[in-house]
Amino acid sequence: MAPEKTSGYRKNFSLIVTFIVLISVLFILSLFLAYNFSKKFIESEFVSEKVKVLEESIKPYNEFFQNKVPEISYYNGYLDSATASKFVDTIINAYPFVSKVVFYDSEIGNTPVRDGLNTGHFSFGPKKIYQFGDLVPLDSVKLFSRDDTKKFSRGDDFNALGIKLISYIESLDTTIVPSQEELFTNFSIIRSNKISYLNIPGFEDLKVYKQMLRQQLSPSPVYQQDMLSFHLDPYKIKIINTRPLLYQNIRIEPLTYDPLNTSADYVATEITLPGPFSDYKLYFISAKSFVARGILNYFMPIALVLLLFYGILVLVTVLIYRNLNINHKMFKLQYDFVNNLTHEFKTPVSVIKIAGNNIKSASVLTERELKLYGKILDEEADKLNGLMNKLLAFTQIENRAIQLNHDEINIVDFIESTIESHTLKHPDFVVTYEVTGFGTFITDPVLLGSLFDNLAENAYKYSRPEHKRLHIVARMIKGKVVFRFVDQGIGIPTPEINNIFKKFYRIQNQYNQNGSVGLGLAFCKELVNFMKGEISVKSKVNKGTEFKIVLPYNN
Incomplete structure (x- = not known):
């Protein structure tokens, strides 16, 4: 077999291989960096996304505190036990974390009362006290009545909110109408697992309350005030896990909760609950293998995009090399074609030239020599003619010219x-x-x-x-x-x-x-x-x- 002729056409195979190796190294490096980025991102999300879980979980509480509690003021102090019972039922059904409600049907007067708070000529005391809730026995609904002779402790909730009310009235500037935010703050009190709220009277009533602190009015006025104390159960808050692929387990624990068995196989974080639940926290815990799956889930789309980009580059490289290879083969075919065609033409031309020179240089040619040279010239001319006809016919057929x-x-x-x-x-x-x-x-x-x-x-x-x-x-x-x-x-x-x-x-x-x-x-x-x-x-x-x-x- 003859050795392949060197055409001088370079396929640049080594350059193609070098480029593929380079983009492969960059691809592997990109995967490594993408995985590290995914790991840091998920670890950061594990710490930061707890805020969204908290916001979603306490949405019902915020709605209850901002919208439902202030509804008490719409009754202007004229709630009775039946109306209060219906009101509490709607709250307990809508907000399961409200476990019990204590209703104080109270009065503010200008004369001292036996069961209440008395400051100067100002008095604040309950007429009746009721408690409502799913777990409250029917015989325990009514806790106190002014007409009863038995003693009853009003409790810290009534005393605390009453003292806060008296302090606010004493400091009230009657020349300036207070804002709703100011009134809401001073007519409510938030304690651990409890919210107490007193219906907000009108500004004119507040002016009268201030007068009642300093003097005896004639006739002695009496104003109805309703106070409700909401007892809350933090364990009844429905936890909304907005990131189930990130947090494996979320639960409510006391603020002082500190697990004794802290395994290296788990990661945990926590966030304090707001308002009356501030003694509790949301406790997030996930196995490291669970977090690793989250990292992998985040990493895979990035890896697929990188793989697609890498595949496109490799495909383009292969196509370029294939094109170069095809061009190289075409170049070689054309190179061989020209060489062989030249040889095919050169041989009969040379024979014709030699025969012509012999005829030209000979002084006398015999009949036999003339026939021999004629035959040679005729055969070689036929060869040239046949080759030209084949090329012409091939071109005509290829172009459908015949x-x-x-x-x-x-x-x-x-x-x-x-x-x-x-x-x-x-x-x-x-x-x-x-x-x-x-x-x-x-x-x-x-x-x-x-x-x-x-x-x-x-x-x-x-x-x-x-x-x-x-x-x-x-x-x-x-x-x-x-x-x-x-x-x-x-x-x-x-x-x-x-x-x-x-x-x-x-x-x-x-x-x-x-x-x-x-x-x-x-x-x-x-x-x-x-x-x-x-x-x-x-x-x-x-x-x-x-x-x-x-x-x-x-x-």
Whole structure:
């Protein structure tokens, strides 16, 4: 096998490999950085997202405190036990964390009271006290009545809010209307697990309250005031886990809760509950393996984007290399074509030149010499003419610049004439044939002749001296004409089968060193396509090759 010629065309394979290695390193580095970023992001989210969980979980409490509690003032102090019971039922149904409500049906007067707070001429005391709640027994609803002779402790809630009320009235500037926020703050008190609220009187009533602190009014006024004390259960707060893929377990614990068994397999964080629940906290805990899954879930989309980008770069690189490789092969094919075509032209031209010089330099030529030189010039001119015709015909067929003729031929006569011309040219060439199923068919005899000539020439050229044989089979199969050209030549290697019909392609062997431009089989392929047929090949190295051509019967 001849060594491959160096064309000077560089494929830059090493540069392509270097680029792929570089982007692979960058891809791996990007994955590493993306994973570290995902890890830090999820760890930061584990600490910061607890605020959102808290906000979502205490939304019902905020609604209760800001909207529902102030509704007491709408009754202007005239709540009774029945109305208060219905009001409490709606609250307990809507807000499960309210466990019990104590209702103080109270009065503010200008004369001292036995069960209440007395400051100067100002008095504040309950007429009746009730408690409502799902767990309150029916016989325990009423806690106190002024008409009862038994003693009852008003409790810290009543005393604390009463003292706060008296202090506020003493410091009240009656020339300035107080804001709603100021009134709400001074008419309510927040303690651990408890909110106490007194309905807010009108500004004119507040002025009278201030007068009642300093003097006895005539007649002595009496004002109705309702006070409700809401007992809250923090464990009834519904926890809304807004990040279930981040927090495995969330629970409410006392502020002093500190787990004794702190395992390295878990991560935890906490946040204090607001207002009356300030003695408690939300406690977040997740297994490290659970957090790791969260990190992986966050990392995977980033990794997929990086992988897609990397894949696109590799694909572009491969396509560039493939294009360079194809260009290299095309360059080499054209390079070999020019070399071989030059040789094909050079040989007959040289022979013609030598013959012409001999004729020119000879003073006298015998008749035998004239015939010899004439034969040489005629044969070499035929070679040049045949090569030019093949190139021209290939170009015309490839560009569909000619028309397909439709003539009826006798297939036996056609094959025999082909055999005769090739055996005359090559006496050692043995060609046999068989025809089955038809005698004539319509085709283009010139193109079919070119097809037969090319395949016959290949069969002779690529066979060893002792195996220069060709068997042609022509059959009618399913309404189509099938030709088989079976030789006993050197065969075609399997990897080369898909390339033999390519233009300018030549198999590297001892038969192709000179005298081939790689157009023969490509020309046959174009001829068959132009004749609306199909061509295929089967071959075994050192056994032979079979070309199969299928053409329409009467086109």
